[in-house]
Amino acid sequence: MIKKTYVLSFPQAVVQQPVTYHLIKDYNLITNILKAQVTPGQGSEEKGMLVIEVQGSQKNIDRGLDYLTRIGVHYQPLAQDVVWYEDRCTHCTACVSLCPTGALSVSRPTMTVSFDKEKCIACEICLKVCAYKAVSISL
Ligand code: SF4
Ligand code: SF4
Structure with a gap:
């Protein structure tokens, strides 16, 4: 079991999606949201940002990250x-x-x-x- 922290940024189309719910339910990850922010805007200008800690096996974390990529979420490890x-x-x-x-x-x-x-x-x-x-x- 390992723990990693990522910064997620996602477009307007994804803002309303239950991203963390899927990480927990479908990829068996423990998640902890450290920071969440939605940048207001019109239509496609609206963007979301999440700093999230995920805990699980490396395999499940990799699968969860693949899922994020598939739905258009960009992620990067928290610089550490x-x-x-x-x-x-x-x-x-x-x-x-x-x-x-x-x-x-x-x-x-x-x-x-x-x-x-x-x-x-x-x-x-x-x-x-x-x-x-x-x-x-x-x-
Ligand atoms: S060196 Fe890096 S990968 Fe190895 S145990 Fe320490 S933090 Fe983990
Ligand atoms: S970093 Fe060095 S001192 Fe610390 S546990 Fe590893 S071998 Fe021992």
Whole structure:
């Protein structure tokens, strides 16, 4: 189970659709709306914006995002970065087996932990297990 935050923007035609209802019911996602805004306008000028946290399996999140694309909703991950502080890392490896993407990995035989930012999906699992605060989120 992972949690991601997205900024959704959708055109007037989608404003009245129960988007979050479908994400919950059809894609088995837990959703939490952090911010919602409808920009008033005439006809096609009306637009909606939603900042939404979705929680579920990666597969269901991917399916939910496909659904959004199909109905004309644009989405982008909330700009956030996971930062790894090498100087704080004790290379205890507690995070390595929990990292779902291999962004945190260990080299053998040196048992040195390293971080590949490109692979990180900002699921925040490592933040919960690192006792040394060697990883954090920058918003
Ligand atoms: S849990 Fe923290 S200290 Fe341990 S290897 Fe991972 S980042 Fe480093
Ligand atoms: S947030 Fe941590 S556990 Fe999740 S993918 Fe990134 S490095 Fe791995």
